[in-house]
Amino acid sequence: MIRYYLDFEKPIQELELKIEELKRLNSGQDLNISAELDKLEQKAAEMRYEIFSRLTPWQKTQIARHPDRPYTLDYIKMLTDDFIELHGDRRYSDDPAIVGGIGSISGTNVVIIGHQKGRGTKERINRNFGQPHPEGYRKALRLMKLAERFNKPLLTFVDTPGAFPGIGAEERGQAEAIAVNLMEMSRLKIPVISIVIGEGGSGGALAISVADRLYMFEHSVYSVISPEGCAAILWKKNGDLGSADFSRAAEALKLTAQDLLRFKIVDDIIPEPLGGVHRDPKAAAEKLKEVVLDAIKELRGKSIEKLIEERYRKIRRIGRITGAPPVSNDNHKHPPGPSTS
Amino acid sequence: MAWFKRTKEQKADRRVKIPEGLWVKCDNCKEIVYRKEVERNLKVCPKCNYHFRISAAERLKLLIDPGSFRELDPDLASTDPLRFRDSIPYSERLAENRKKSGLSDAIISGEVLIRGIPAAVAVMDFSFMGGSMGSVVGEKVTRTAELALAKRIPLIAVSASGGARMQEGMFSLMQMAKVSAAVGRLKDGGVPYISVLTDPTFGGVSASFAMLGDIIIAEPRSLIGFAGPRVIEQTIKQQLPPDFQRAEFLLSHGLIDMIVSRKDLRETISRILTLLK
Numbered sequence: 056m057i058r059y060y061l062d063f064e065k066p067i068q069e070l071e072l073k074i075e076e077l078k079r080l081n082s083g084q085d086l087n088i089s090a091e092l093d094k095l096e097q098k099a100a101e102m103r104y105e106i107f108s109r110l111t112p113w114q115k116t117q118i119a120r121h122p123d124r125p126y127t128l129d130y131i132k133m134l135t136d137d138f139i140e141l142h143g144d145r146r147y148s149d150d151p152a153i154v155g156g157i158g159s160i161s162g163t164n165v166v167i168i169g170h171q172k173g174r175g176t177k178e179r180i181n182r183n184f185g186q187p188h189p190e191g192y193r194k195a196l197r198l199m200k201l202a203e204r205f206n207k208p209l210l211t212f213v214d215t216p217g218a219f220p221g222i223g224a225e226e227r228g229q230a231e232a233i234a235v236n237l238m239e240m241s242r243l244k245i246p247v248i249s250i251v252i253g254e255g256g257s258g259g260a261l262a263i264s265v266a267d268r269l270y271m272f273e274h275s276v277y278s279v280i281s282p283e284g285c286a287a288i289l290w291k292k293n294g295d296l297g298s299a300d301f302s303r304a305a306e307a308l309k310l311t312a313q314d315l316l317r318f319k320i321v322d323d324i325i326p327e328p329l330g331g332v333h334r335d336p337k338a339a340a341e342k343l344k345e346v347v348l349d350a351i352k353e354l355r356g357k358s359i360e361k362l363i364e365e366r367y368r369k370i371r372r373i374g375r376i377t378g379a380p381p382v383s384n385d386n387h388k389h390p391p392g393p394s395t396s
Numbered sequence: 397m398a399w400f401k402r403t404k405e406q407k408a409d410r411r412v413k414i415p416e417g418l419w420v421k422c423d424n425c426k427e428i429v430y431r432k433e434v435e436r437n438l439k440v441c442p443k444c445n446y447h448f449r450i451s452a453a454e455r456l457k458l459l460i461d462p463g464s465f466r467e468l469d470p471d472l473a474s475t476d477p478l479r480f481r482d483s484i485p486y487s488e489r490l491a492e493n494r495k496k497s498g499l500s501d502a503i504i505s506g507e508v509l510i511r512g513i514p515a516a517v518a519v520m521d522f523s524f525m526g527g528s529m530g531s532v533v534g535e536k537v538t539r540t541a542e543l544a545l546a547k548r549i550p551l552i553a554v555s556a557s558g559g560a561r562m563q564e565g566m567f568s569l570m571q572m573a574k575v576s577a578a579v580g581r582l583k584d585g586g587v588p589y590i591s592v593l594t595d596p597t598f599g600g601v602s603a604s605f606a607m608l609g610d611i612i613i614a615e616p617r618s619l620i621g622f623a624g625p626r627v628i629e630q631t632i633k634q635q636l637p638p639d640f641q642r643a644e645f646l647l648s649h650g651l652i653d654m655i656v657s658r659k660d661l662r663e664t665i666s667r668i669l670t671l672l673k
Contacts (some may be wrong), residue, residue: 218603220623220631225641228651229622230602234576238608241577242584257560258572258603258622265573279560279569279600288562289482309478309565318477320566370577371538373570374531378472378500381539392535 061117063106067330070099103330110274112305112314113298116282118274119253123333125340126185127154127169127212130252133340134160134347138167141201143194147227150191151182152215153263155198157207160344163351166202168195168263169212169252185254186219189232192262196236199243208246208351211263216281218259233262240265241370242363246354248347250325251275251312252332267366268350269320271312272339273327277320278310320373422446424617438658447615447658449595451497452504452521455554459662460517464509468516469539473500474532478565486563489525497524501532502557505540510552511666516544519554522596527557529600530564534571537605541578541589550588550669555606558624559599572604579608588672590665593620593643593652611668612652613661614643620652 060068074095081088110118118124131138131154138158143149155168172185195211202209218229240247240263249266255277271277280288282305286296289304315321325346328335354362374393381392420431424446434441438458439448456465473490480486494500502524508517518540520527537553544551560568582589591609593602595618603622606612614620621641629636639645646652656664 218622220628222628222632222634222636222640225621225623225628226649228607228649230620231607231651233603233622234572234605234607237573237576237604238580238583241573242580257569258600261569261572262603265577277566279565280562285562307478307480308562315566318566320570367577367581370570370573373567373574374535375475375477375564375567376472376531376535377475378469381469381542392538393531 059122061114061121063110063114063117067099067103067106070095070102074099100329107274107329107331111302112276112308112311113282113302115274115311116254116276116301116305118331119276121253121331121333122174124253125332125336126174126214127167127171127252129336130169130212130340130343131156131158131167133337134158134344135167136161141198144190144197146193147190150188150194152185152187152219153191153195155195157201161348163348164207165210165351166198166207167210167212168198170215170260170263172214172253183219185215186217187215187259187262188219188221188224189227189229192218192232192236195263196232196239199236199239203243203245206245208248208354209243210347211247211249211266213249213251213255213260213264213277214253215256215259216254217256218262233258236262237265241366244359244363246351246362247366248350248354250343250347251277251321255310256281265366265370267354267362267369268322270323270325270346271315271321272325272332273312274331275312276305276310277312277315278308280308282308282310423448440658445616445657447595447617449522449556451523452499452519452554455519455594456504456506456508456517458658459519459552459554459665460508460510461512465506466508467504467506468543469505469536470500472532472536474530474564476563477531477567478563480563480565482563489563493524497521499524501536502527502529503533503536505536507543507547507549510662510669513666513669514547514549515552515669516540516547516549517552517554520556520601522556522558525561527555527601528559528561528563528568529557529571529604530561530568531571533557533561534568534574537571537575538578541575541582541605544589545582545585545587548585548587550590550672551582552590552592552665553605553609554592554594555597555601556594557597557599557601557606559601568600572600575605576608579605583610588669590668592661592665594618596620598622598624607651610672611654613654613656613664614646614652616643616655616657618643620646 135158140156154171170185173179173182247266248268249264251271282301285304286300312324328338332339422441425444427443476487503520505518518537591612593614597620643655
């Protein structure tokens with residue numbers, strides 16, 4: 056099998072190639088080789104554990120973008136017993152960078168929406184590398200409303216470098232499309248669960264992830280700007296930027312699942328198999344299924360009013376400020392903002 | 397050489413400051429005009445109607461009834477949750493900008509009267525870190541919207557922003573969801589919200605409260621969009637069409653309701669509020 060290895064995985068790659076070669080030579084009879092194989096495999100596992108237990112934010116960013124990492128449609132396939140993809144925003148076109156449809160997960164009917172990157176050059180281009188146009192966000196909104204109308208929980212998968220910066224996107228109101236989704240998601244009368252499966256790229260990611268529960272896979276990232284974009288702004292060495300700069304920027308942005316859990320911006324982290332989700336997608340999908348079904352069950356136990364009020368408060372308290380809390384006015388339902396110090 | 401010349405012009409076009417001195421060169425028509433005359437004219441070029449960028453305080457002065465301003469949350473300030481450091485630490489950058497602008501952050505909010513009509517306003521100031529939205533801008537817009545809802549008075553937001561504030565990372569991004577949720581409550585409550593877009597309005601601000609107004613007004617020739625023109629040019633490697641992302645472009649593409657000159661802003665808003673009553 057041809058695997059794609061990231062730079063920092065090179066020591067593992069060497070070992071694994073050696074293991075595979077030995078395996079090919081040995082059809083199981085030679086005990087000496089078998090013992091050697093066991094030793095090497097153990098060493099590879101240890102090495103992988105060593106590397107993956109202290110990944111830097113930039114390394115995590117690379118894993119989040121790993122070409123072998125499962126995408127939305129892969130998870131849909133692994134998660135659902137039945138799924139029908141639905142297309143188009145009914146206004147302009149169908150954006151392949153966002154997919155969605157109706158499905159069933161272990162007997163629970165849901166609506167699923169997600170960013171979709173492509174595999175292979177042709178599909179990647181067709182899906183615009185997972186960068187949606189306004190019609191993608193409007194298709195997503197149409198499916199959210201469909202979920203609401205038929206009272207189905209909404210599941211969204213986040214995996215995009217960002218909303219596409221292009222002429223057509225601006226002409227058709229990229230900013231408006233994102234803004235409307237943020238507003239509408241905040242008051243959908245159904246449980247909303249979002250999972251960052253890979254790359255959470257700024258507003259283009261947020262536009263489908265205003266949720267009651269926001270989860271991140273262990274090595275996924277979510278950021279206001281890409282490390283590359285951040286580095287270009289901070290250290291304007293046009294064209295001269297390298298991985299050391301991106302690494303510094305990724306560090307500064309605090310974009311890892313672990314940072315964002317600490318900031319209480321995400322609710323929980325879904326652990327990944329050793330070496331990343333792509334090493335064992337089925338195990339990751341099983342874990343994901345468990346998390347999703349638990350969340351649906353819990354959120355279904357709340358009245359719609361409570362659900363929406365709690366979603367508002369959850370979003371409302373995010374921020375770090377100093378100064379006086381809001382003046383209380385006659386409206387005693389006035390929700391508390393971020394804690395001030 | 398033709399393309400070379402044009403990019404130079406475009407660049408000059410986006411310059412912000414009115415230089416000190418008796419005379420000012422208009423960024424748009426390049427005419428030399430008397431500075432006092434520009435200032436008397438609400439910082440609009442008397443030759444070509446170009447709207448120079450103005451501060452939040454100047455905006456309030458031309459928008460609301462004199463003496464009616466009651467400021468909300470003047471002491472809200474950003475912390476440095478990421479301990480972010482670019483060329484200097486973010487905390488120092490904040491202090492620098494506070495000193496330079498006399499503002500606590502990139503926005504002023506308050507309760508006001510506009511031709512006698514009570515309203516809640518939030519006005520951004522581009523000179524404070526490019527009008528970027530971090531926790532404070534998000535919180536103040538949200539509080540202003542919540543106040544408007546509680547008192548059932550219209551909300552008017554004036555934007556001028558490069559987008560979300562990178563230095564507060566995901567805290568900034570999440571402000572987009574927060575302000576949009578607050579606007580959603582205003583809509584549910586049937587309280588009018590007028591959004592005024594000024595030069596420039598981009599990124600996390602345009603993709604949240606700025607594009608959610610019941611009525612959206614823009615100043616002439618303002619640059620408004622999601623992605624900045626330079627980012628788009630670098631991505632698609634094509635030259636952008638003339639007037640791309642200008643207010644006039646947005647109007648013709650159906651993205652805003654109207655373009656209103658600075659001198660007519662107060663009058664137009666008061667008429668809208670009266671008609672929506």
